[in-house]
Structure formats: structure tokens, C-alpha cells
Amino acid sequence: MNIKKIDALLKKGVNIPNPATVFIGDDVDIERISPEGVTLFSGTKLTGAQTLIMPGSVLGYETPVTAENCLMGPGTKLHGGYFQDTVFMGDNVFGSGGHVRKGCILEEQANAAHTVGLKQTILFPFVTLGSLINFCDCLMAGGTGRKDHSEVGSSFIHFNYTPNQDKATPSMMGNVYQGVMLNQRPVFLGGQGGLVGPVRIAFGCISAAGSIIRNSELRCDRLIMGGTMRSGSVQWRPGIYTRPDRILTENIYYISGLYALKVWYRFIRPLFTWDWMSQALVSGLQKNIDLCIQERIKRLDAFGDKLKQSKQILLQREKGQGSQAVAVHEIVLEKLSRASSIFDQAENELKTPGPDGEQFIRHIDTNISHNKKDYVGFIQGLDESISIMGSTWLKGIEDRIVGLFGLDV
Structure with missing residues (x-):
């Protein structure tokens, strides 16, 4: 714990209700932490020279937060979990139990509920993730606001590791060239389902709850239904790519x-x-x-x-x-x-x-x-x-x- 840095943050006006339980790494530049409306609750741990906390951000309200080299835009609220090398562009809310590894970008108003794991994931504005989700190696766009947003239902997984032990499996919901304009139909991925990457899903598509999606759907406004595989056992030769x-x-x-x-x-x-x-x-x-x-x-x-x-x-x-x-x-x-x-x-x-x-x-x-x-x-x-x-x-x-x-x- 760097007591001098905690004292300096308190003097700046950062709200730290229980300073003895907060850890600030030696490499953290406290000038990159705004005093305006920023609260660091008990159990907060900050490390990394790139750490940036802008006005209105709140860390650790529900459970402890560890943030390593994260950049938090205005109004970011991380309620609990581990966050590494991630950029939050502002007005983001992430529930407790988060596990967000390097290479993630959450644009404005992108949110996640509790127990969500991300890595190399990009969420465009308004995208919302439910609870108990693993959504690594994905890009998701779509939606026009908080009441019209792309969403991933609870207990969803993106299968991003193959039996051939590779991760050439990124999946894209919507696209970039239209998605950045924030005027496209949302994508909805139903809960207790999954994507077997790599796939692309067009704007306006909906997957039924419990569906496992194995192929791209490039037509807009489709209802996708995919069940589990039929029971069986066939010979499999490791190391061979079929498609x-x-x-x-x-x-x-x-x-x-x-x-x-x-x-x-x-x-x-x-x-x-x-x-x-x-x-x-x-x-x-x-x-x-x-x-x-x-x-x-x-x-x-x-x-x-x-x-x-x-x-x-x-x-x-x-x-x-x-x-x-x-x-x-x-x-x-x-x-x-x-x-x-x-x-x-x-x-x-x-x-x-x-x-x-x-x-x-x-x-x-x-x-x-x-x-x-x-x-x-x-x-x-x-x-x-x-x-x-x-x-x-x-x-x-x-x-x-x-x-x-x-x-x-």
C-alpha cells in the first residue's frame, strides 16, 4: 500500500470511505485520477502507469475491484472483479464477479451484469451482457439507445478454442462500417446458448434461447434456432481441418x-x-x-x-x-x-x-x-x-x- 498516494488522493477530494483497505501501486500516476465524484470503496486495488479514472467513476461498490492499467471514462462503475488493460469509454456499468482481460474496449453505455468474462472483446455503445457469460474474442454492435440495444442473454458462451487447439475463432455481431453510426437494428443472442466461432451475425438477428449457433447468418432480421447435436459417436482424427x-x-x-x-x-x-x-x-x-x-x-x-x-x-x-x-x-x-x-x-x-x-x-x-x-x-x-x-x-x-x-x- 502506498500511504502517501492515498493521502494525496484524499487531499485532492477523491472519496475513499475506508483508506486502510485500498491499495495504490507505486506505478500509478495519481494525476490521472480525477477527484470529481470518484469513489474508491473498500478492497479497491489500482496498479499500472496507464491507469486513468475520469469524473464520476465508482469502483468496488459491491465487492473488491482490482484494476490494472485500465482507462475509465466519465461515469464508469465497476462493482467488483478483476479488470486488466481495458478501456471503458464512459457511463459503463459492470457487475461484481467480472473478469476482464487485456485488449477489451467497452464504448459508451456498454454494460455487463455479474460474473462476466471478457478478453479481446469490443462492445459498441449500448451493448448489454447478462450474467454468467463468457464472451471472449468478439465484436458486437447494433442498437440505437439504452431501450433499443444489442444484448447477450445470461449463461451464454462464445466457444473460442477448437479441438485442434487454435483460437482463429473471432465472431462479429453486426459490423464496423455501419455499426459505428449507431443507427442499426440490435442483435439479440438468447440466454443459455452459444456461438461456435468464428461466425458473423447480421444486424437485427435473434437467436432463440438455448441455441448453439455454428454458422454465419449474413441476412438481416432473422430468427436463428440451433439445437444441440444428436447423440452419437464417430471416429475423429485430431489435427485435420474440414473447412x-x-x-x-x-x-x-x-x-x-x-x-x-x-x-x-x-x-x-x-x-x-x-x-x-x-x-x-x-x-x-x-x-x-x-x-x-x-x-x-x-x-x-x-x-x-x-x-x-x-x-x-x-x-x-x-x-x-x-x-x-x-x-x-x-x-x-x-x-x-x-x-x-x-x-x-x-x-x-x-x-x-x-x-x-x-x-x-x-x-x-x-x-x-x-x-x-x-x-x-x-x-x-x-x-x-x-x-x-x-x-x-x-x-x-x-x-x-x-x-x-x-x-x-
């Missing part, structure tokens, strides 16, 4: 979406900063989207290594080349061999927004005036033609990456 082309496709669409979101965070989000704390919050947002991209590329590389082994197993079984399965493996491996150069090209191209992006950025910058604190309200107030302009810009970014892999755009 590697589908895995590649879903991963590339996910990564291209993250690149579009990176551009949004680089050129649009900084326009909605009003002081050094809000600038630091957006800086954390930019760092975390890079973490998410790096993680997905790392997992895709590992999938490629395992796919080479899968091809060798098939060749031994088929006693030579020629099978359809081997041919699919070779096509996917050829595309993966170009992945590094494609992603490097994307990084270079996205350093500037391009003509389409510049036009959209100028419109935002010209009209933002005194609305810098109201990101959600401003974006939702854009004329439809302007929203379409921004979506077209971001969609073009995604399409270029997808096209370079030779996938259908």
Missing part, C-alpha cells in the same frame, strides 16, 4: 473490420476530446485496437502452421495429392502466405484517410462545435447522407483488404 476456407474467410472479415475501426479511432474519435484526460482515454482506445489486431494476426498465423500439419496428415491418408480436401488446404495456405504483406500494406495505407475519409472528417470537424462531450448524440444526429458517406469510407477499407485475399467482397 479451412471458412475459417480463413471469417478471420479476414473480422480483421478487416478491426482495421476500419482503427481508422475510426485514429481520425474520428480524437475530434471528440475536450481535455488532456479525454485525450488520454482516446490514446488508450487506439492502443487497444492495435492489441486486438495483433492478437488476431497472431492467431491466424498459428492457424496457418496447424493447417500445414493438417495437409500432411491428409496427404499421408490419401497417399499423394489430388483430393479435394488437400486442394482446399493448398488454396488457403497460399492466401495465408500473402497475409503479412497484405496487413503491412493496410497499415501503411491507413496512415492517411484518403479522399473519402477527408470529406467525412471535414464535415465532423466543421459541425462538432460544442458537442465534443456528446459523441453518441452527435453521431446519431448526422444526416443519413453523411452517415452513408462515413460507412462507405469504412466499407472501402474493409473491401480492399478482403479483395487482396481473393475473397468475395
Whole structure:
């Protein structure tokens, strides 16, 4: 416990009802903790030089909170649990028992009830998670407000680890290029269900409670029903991929979406900063989207290594080349061999927004005036033609990456 730092926070005006039970790490910069309406309840533990706590934030109201290098926007309320390298953009509420690991982003008003586990997860504004949920390696968008939001029902799980021991399994609900405009139909994933990643689910889709979703649904406004597997026992040969082309496709669409979101965070989000704390919050947002991209590329590389082994197993079984399965493996491996150069090209191209992006950025910058604190309200107030302009810009970014892999755009 750093008693001097606790005393300094008390003198600043931070509310610490029981100072003897609060731990502040030596690496925490107390200048990055606002005194305005901030409360640190008993059992709160703060560590990490990147820790940022903005006005109105409350930690540990229900049970102790450990926050390591987390950035908490205005009005963040973490009721209990462990939170690591996560950005909360503001007005977020997370119930007790939370276990949130690095690489997560919760945009404005994204919430979770008790006992929720996240890692490398991005939730757009308003998205709500129920209780007893494992939702790692996901991006979820959709909804227009607190009464019209995308939701994940209680006891839901995203299955993100395969029998072949890889995690090339990210799933996306909605999409980035339309989702950032905050004007799309919500997605609802029914409780006691699951997703077998990687899949994509379109805006407006609903999964019935208890459904296990194993395939993408790219049509909007669908009711998805999926039961458990029929009882049985068949031979299984470990190490063989049966649909590697589908895995590649879903991963590339996910990564291209993250690149579009990176551009949004680089050129649009900084326009909605009003002081050094809000600038630091957006800086954390930019760092975390890079973490998410790096993680997905790392997992895709590992999938490629395992796919080479899968091809060798098939060749031994088929006693030579020629099978359809081997041919699919070779096509996917050829595309993966170009992945590094494609992603490097994307990084270079996205350093500037391009003509389409510049036009959209100028419109935002010209009209933002005194609305810098109201990101959600401003974006939702854009004329439809302007929203379409921004979506077209971001969609073009995604399409270029997808096209370079030779996938259908």
C-alpha cells in the first residue's frame, strides 16, 4: 500500500470511505485520477502507469475491484472483479464477479451484469451482457439507445478454442462500417446458448434461447434456432481441418473490420476530446485496437502452421495429392502466405484517410462545435447522407483488404 498516494488522493477530494483497505501501486500516476465524484470503496486495488479514472467513476461498490492499467471514462462503475488493460469509454456499468482481460474496449453505455468474462472483446455503445457469460474474442454492435440495444442473454458462451487447439475463432455481431453510426437494428443472442466461432451475425438477428449457433447468418432480421447435436459417436482424427476456407474467410472479415475501426479511432474519435484526460482515454482506445489486431494476426498465423500439419496428415491418408480436401488446404495456405504483406500494406495505407475519409472528417470537424462531450448524440444526429458517406469510407477499407485475399467482397 502506498500511504502517501492515498493521502494525496484524499487531499485532492477523491472519496475513499475506508483508506486502510485500498491499495495504490507505486506505478500509478495519481494525476490521472480525477477527484470529481470518484469513489474508491473498500478492497479497491489500482496498479499500472496507464491507469486513468475520469469524473464520476465508482469502483468496488459491491465487492473488491482490482484494476490494472485500465482507462475509465466519465461515469464508469465497476462493482467488483478483476479488470486488466481495458478501456471503458464512459457511463459503463459492470457487475461484481467480472473478469476482464487485456485488449477489451467497452464504448459508451456498454454494460455487463455479474460474473462476466471478457478478453479481446469490443462492445459498441449500448451493448448489454447478462450474467454468467463468457464472451471472449468478439465484436458486437447494433442498437440505437439504452431501450433499443444489442444484448447477450445470461449463461451464454462464445466457444473460442477448437479441438485442434487454435483460437482463429473471432465472431462479429453486426459490423464496423455501419455499426459505428449507431443507427442499426440490435442483435439479440438468447440466454443459455452459444456461438461456435468464428461466425458473423447480421444486424437485427435473434437467436432463440438455448441455441448453439455454428454458422454465419449474413441476412438481416432473422430468427436463428440451433439445437444441440444428436447423440452419437464417430471416429475423429485430431489435427485435420474440414473447412479451412471458412475459417480463413471469417478471420479476414473480422480483421478487416478491426482495421476500419482503427481508422475510426485514429481520425474520428480524437475530434471528440475536450481535455488532456479525454485525450488520454482516446490514446488508450487506439492502443487497444492495435492489441486486438495483433492478437488476431497472431492467431491466424498459428492457424496457418496447424493447417500445414493438417495437409500432411491428409496427404499421408490419401497417399499423394489430388483430393479435394488437400486442394482446399493448398488454396488457403497460399492466401495465408500473402497475409503479412497484405496487413503491412493496410497499415501503411491507413496512415492517411484518403479522399473519402477527408470529406467525412471535414464535415465532423466543421459541425462538432460544442458537442465534443456528446459523441453518441452527435453521431446519431448526422444526416443519413453523411452517415452513408462515413460507412462507405469504412466499407472501402474493409473491401480492399478482403479483395487482396481473393475473397468475395
